[in-house]
Amino acid sequence: MKIVADQYIPGLPAAFADVAELTLLDPAAIDRASLHDADALLVRTVTRVDAALLAGTPVRFVGTATSGCDHVDRDYLDAHDIGFADVAGCNARPVAEYVLSALGVLSEQRGCRLADLSVAIIGCGHVGGQLRAFLQALGVTCLCNDPPLAEQAGTAAGYCDLATALTADVISLHVPLTDEGPHATRHLLTSDRLADLRDGAIVINTARGEVIDERALKAQLHERRLTAAIDVWQNEPAIDIGLAADAAIATPHIAGYSLDAKLRASNHLRQAFAEHFGQAPGAAQPPPPALQTLSLDADDLDELVRLAVLTSYDVRADAVALQRLAAIHGERSAYFAGLRQDYALRREFSSLRLHLRGGARDHAATLRQLGFAVEAN
Numbered sequence: 001m002k003i004v005a006d007q008y009i010p011g012l013p014a015a016f017a018d019v020a021e022l023t024l025l026d027p028a029a030i031d032r033a034s035l036h037d038a039d040a041l042l043v044r045t046v047t048r049v050d051a052a053l054l055a056g057t058p059v060r061f062v063g064t065a066t067s068g069c070d071h072v073d074r075d076y077l078d079a080h081d082i083g084f085a086d087v088a089g090c091n092a093r094p095v096a097e098y099v100l101s102a103l104g105v106l107s108e109q110r111g112c113r114l115a116d117l118s119v120a121i122i123g124c125g126h127v128g129g130q131l132r133a134f135l136q137a138l139g140v141t142c143l144c145n146d147p148p149l150a151e152q153a154g155t156a157a158g159y160c161d162l163a164t165a166l167t168a169d170v171i172s173l174h175v176p177l178t179d180e181g182p183h184a185t186r187h188l189l190t191s192d193r194l195a196d197l198r199d200g201a202i203v204i205n206t207a208r209g210e211v212i213d214e215r216a217l218k219a220q221l222h223e224r225r226l227t228a229a230i231d232v233w234q235n236e237p238a239i240d241i242g243l244a245a246d247a248a249i250a251t252p253h254i255a256g257y258s259l260d261a262k263l264r265a266s267n268h269l270r271q272a273f274a275e276h277f278g279q280a281p282g283a284a285q286p287p288p289p290a291l292q293t294l295s296l297d298a299d300d301l302d303e304l305v306r307l308a309v310l311t312s313y314d315v316r317a318d319a320v321a322l323q324r325l326a327a328i329h330g331e332r333s334a335y336f337a338g339l340r341q342d343y344a345l346r347r348e349f350s351s352l353r354l355h356l357r358g359g360a361r362d363h364a365a366t367l368r369q370l371g372f373a374v375e376a377n
């Protein structure tokens with residue numbers, strides 16, 4: 001079996017060594033000619049998978065090491081009986097951790113407690129569901145909007161309509177980018193909806209740039225009426241640097257980039273590949289070990305959470321790297337792509353061991369709910 005894969009998907013050689021001959025390519029080199037004898041193709045969001053890429057090739061299986069699938073023409077794959085797998089869920093934790101890190105930074109800047117904020121979670125699948133679990137553990141009021149899930153679950157499930165959700169202090173987007181159907185999400189946050197958000201509302205976008213009318217958001221940020229943390233952009237890698245300049249936090253589409261998530265994703269693709277071709281499932285690569293221990297003795301939950309979250313992952317470090325984009329003349333797209341390709345994969349909360357002392361021990365259960373390894377003796 002021959003597989004062509006994006007060379008920037010970590011963990012593939014170990015996951016696929018026993019089942020296939022793997023050709024790792026720069027995504028710019030993944031074209032129809034490169035697939036002339038490939039049985040399978042493994043991609044990231046930067047490779048458009050459609051008839052233009054696959055027609056006339058022997059590819060029988062496509063895996064994307066991503067949750068979002070808007071770069072894949074699923075209708076083409078179905079019509080040509082080409083198997084498909086995504087890795088939805090594998091990177092839910094790092095994205096929810098990114099949002100918590102952004103909330104820790106922005107609430108501190110405003111001098112308010114996390115539990116004083118209400119947060120709209122738009123899309124309550126893998127990422128939104130993980131974020132809801134984090135926020136509810138911290139006593140934050142969540143307004144959850146997910147019409148497809150609400151239709152399946154019935155009104156008792158606690159979802160609200162979009163207009164109600166958009167009254168929150170924070171709007172966090174976790175929907176797929178879709179163009180069709182009753183719940184299409186392209187420009188879900190229209191100019192009118194953005195104008196109706198409360199003054200000072202915080203918009204967090206880790207979904208896809210096209211889910212927001214970026215031009216309207218840019219105007220509202222420029223007037224300082226809204227605040228934003230933005231990880232995903234229209235026209236990546238050629239992003240709007242004016243929008244990035246006006247965002248409180250702007251990062252290069254790395255919310256899901258933890259080492260733990262990348263290895264989960266490669267393991268998941270390995271299992272889906274084996275299932276598709278009728279092979280025995282492979283042994284999963286073990287998760288990487290814990291890295292760091294942090295001793296904490298603060299009594300206050302907000303202070304403890306900020307210390308733990310920002311020690312594990314401070315989103316400002318990634319924002320600093322993107323700020324340099326404005327100073328670059330020419331090659332901005334290459335700089336943005338490079339920040340992603342060369343990203344030093346971070347570790348998840350679970351890799352940080354918290355040693356709680358004094359009053360901090362009272363909050364052991366809450367910190368465990370955020371995923372930290374906690375010792376409280």
Ligand SMILES: NC(=O)c1ccc[n+]([C@@H]2O[C@H](COP(=O)([O-])OP(=O)(O)OC[C@H]3O[C@@H](n4cnc5c(N)ncnc54)[C@H](O)[C@@H]3O)[C@@H](O)[C@H]2O)c1
Pocket residue numbers: 067068069088089091092095122123124125126127128145146147148149174175176177183184185188206207208231232253254255256257
């Ligand atoms: N920035 C990153 O690194 C990163 C990482 C992971 C995912 N993502 C993006 O986030 C999206 C969500 O990821 P996920 O793993 O939670 O996907 P998911 O499929 O598990 O969840 C998406 C949820 O959105 C809901 N939904 C669909 N249309 C909606 C609408 N109009 N309004 C409200 N809810 C709607 C669905 O019912 C589903 O529950 C992905 O599609 C991807 O685009 C980005």
Ligand SMILES: O=C(O)[C@H](O)[C@H](O)COP(=O)(O)O
Pocket residue numbers: 043044045046065066067068069091253255256257
């Ligand atoms: O949809 C996803 O899973 C994320 O957007 C993902 O983290 C994007 O990463 P990429 O495939 O572009 O490296």
